[in-house]
Amino acid sequence: MSVKYIIGFSIFLIVLVACNIYFYYNLTSVNKHVILSAPRKVEATSSVHKDIIDHVYNLPNEYKVKNPNFTPLQRNLVQSFNASVINNLKSVWNYVDEWADDESLFPHKDGAPGQILQAMRASQIALVDNAPKGTQLKLLLLLEGKQKLLFKPKRYNLTHIINGHIYAGFDRHNSEVFAYYLAMVLNFKWVAPVITRRINIDQEIMRLATPGLKKTMVKNEGGRLCIYGKCYYCKINETVCPDSNGELEGAAILYLDKQFRIHKSPWRRSYNSKKMEWEKDNDF
Ligand SMILES: Nc1ncnc2c1ncn2[C@@H]1O[C@H](COP(=O)(O)OP(=O)(O)OP(=O)(O)O)[C@@H](O)[C@H]1O
Ligand SMILES: [Mn+2]
Known part of the structure; x- marks a missing residue:
């Protein structure tokens, strides 16, 4: 067996092992984080800011890795x-x-x-x-x-x-x-x-x-x-x-000087004490 062949085969083995480790790590880390905490009702208090930061921190890993596209x-x-x-x-x-x-x-x-x-x-x-x-x-x-x-x-x-x-x-x-x-x-x-x-x-x-x-x-x-x-x-x-x-x-x-058809936003706020659908339904 030539020295060249041994070196080539060794590099191939190293790459194979590295790929395995990479895929194993990625699969386990995705599985580990895929369960998002159930949506909680967020209270409209000063803790909203903290809730948002906590939520971002606990996002699954795929959201933290920038998509190269x-x-x-x-x-x-x-x-x-x-x-x-x-x-x-x-x-x-x-x-x-x-x-x-x-x-x-x-x-x-x-x-x-x-x-x-x-x-x-x-x-x-x-x-x-x-x-x-x-x-x-x-x-x-x-x-x-x-x-x-x-x-x-x-x-x-x-x-x-x-x-x-x-x-x-x-x-x-x-x-x-x-x-x-x-x-x-x-x-x-x-x-x-x-x-x-x-x-x-x-x-x-x-x-x-x-x-x-x-x-x-x-x-x-x-x-x-x-x-x-x-x-x-x-x-x-x-x-x-x-x-x-x-x-x-x-x-x-x-300013747009054109006429448009008006579509009411389903997310618009209520102007009286009656709550809008999106305020009552967490799955809206
Ligand atoms: N960029 C724009 N070009 C042309 N018309 C506009 C533009 N922005 C707003 N308008 C017109 O002016 C109206 C009022 O605008 P806007 O909603 O921004 O004001 P507002 O004072 O915040 O009122 P509201 O509290 O009802 O939202 C709009 O409904 C629309 O008819
Ligand atoms: Mn407005």
Whole structure:
């Protein structure tokens, strides 16, 4: 027997043993973790945070190992947010406006999301008005080039905790931004692009405000101009005021000027004491 043959056979044996150990380990670890603890009813208290962390910690191993198929998808998604230089804002808006596709409400391919987000950040505002639809204060920004954005102003800092019942407090502007990126990760292609934008109360709001919007602005004790707006829950004593730089931060959402059929969400909240199906049925 030649030395070459012995070395080759030894390598083959080592690889075989290593493969066995690998498969044995994987099989046993999957079996060990496959039984998830039965769904527990989670109490809506401060321990919810801890419950979530505990649950994630106890997930079966297959959820902790990143699927290699995911890496190129992740890379493409991150790249699609790349805001490359835009030469012609108008062509970006036309592209969005004329978009018609069975799969998505907005262009999603070839770096379009990054272009749209950047155009939303960079476009000059031409006119600002109240946007009275819905329950919360929001403004309508008309951009140069005629694209519209909804602007939902910041009410709380990111770490602020709202205590009280489920619908206590105002909606949070950050949640609009999170919703957009989460939708993109989940491949839900019907959520409007959102960015955060800071706008100057004098230069970009007062100077460009419609008379109707000006009527819903008041000065606070500090002499700053604040907005209470026009909406279902808007009250004159619940204003948003600019920060020390004279700016309002908010979520700016791409406005879709189209008519849609409305489908009520089965997960919507109840507006009275009656619980919704999803609140009563753990298997909903
Ligand atoms: N991106 C958008 N483009 C066009 N219209 C929109 C957009 N976002 C919201 N709208 C319209 O404005 C309405 C109110 O929007 P939204 O639900 O975001 O406001 P809200 O103040 O949070 O109200 P609610 O408490 O009812 O959810 C929607 O029902 C829809 O008709
Ligand atoms: Mn809402």
